[in-house]
Amino acid sequence: MPDQPEDTPSFEVPVGMFQDVEDLKAQLARLTALVDALGAGEDDAPAGGEPEADAPGQEETEEEEGQYPPFILLLDPPEYDDELRGLIEWVEGVLVPGYLGEPSADSKWCHLWFEHPVAVARLHAAWLAWQELTDPASCGYTGPSVWHRDHLDPALRELRGSAGPFAGCTKGEHQVQHRMPTLVPSAWTHPET
Known part of the structure; x- marks a missing residue:
């Protein structure tokens, strides 16, 4: 090969290897699409067994809709209910x-804990963590221990403590408005003069 410099290494790759790699890529793409179609449900799978390509943007909206559960205090009825x-x-x-x-x-x-917004917020957070950390597929054997230590124990300390949202409630008597804070003037706003 007279056109190449002397110090250039020679890479001789058989032409058949390139064809094999391209065949493997095509098979992988078909299998990936088939697994995605099967995971979406049999009703979504196209006739003939060949998966269809997703419409542009379809994958993104599916991820946005159900990826994470919403925090309960941010919901409006009927989702809140x-x-x-x-x-x-x-x-x-x-x-x-x-x-x-x-x-x-x-x-x-x-x-009547569900009438105390602070209790609803803390218990909802503990419940979301419980759903995630008691699933062995996602958290293994240590998930329940982590849930107790990091979520349940602190939530119960805050809820059931002497300064918690139930501080004014006694057996048989329920008070929701017992700890409503007063308005604090903001340092960022100034009264109009």
Whole structure:
């Protein structure tokens, strides 16, 4: 080869190897599309077994819609009501019987906890973490321990403590407005003069 400099290495790759690599790429693309179609449901799979290419932007909207659960206090009815219904089932079915002892002066609990926005917010956060950390597929064997240490214990300390949202509630008496803070003037706004 007279046109190449002397110090250039010679790479001789058989032509068949390029064809093999391209065949593998095509097979991988077909299998990936087939797995995606099967994962979306049999009704979504096209006839004939060949997967169709997604419409532009379809994949992005699917990810945005259901990727993460929303924080309950940011929801409006009826989404708030649906989320609260699920939270009530979890609190009354799992948390209360499994983790809450008899309320006392040092460890308050309000049977109308769902009327305290702070309690709803903290319990919802603990419930979201519980859903994630009790799934062995995503968190392994240590998930429940992490949930107890990082989510449940701090939430219960805050909720049931003497300064928590149930501080004004006693057995048989419920008070929601007992700890409403007063308005604090903002340092960023100035009164008009």
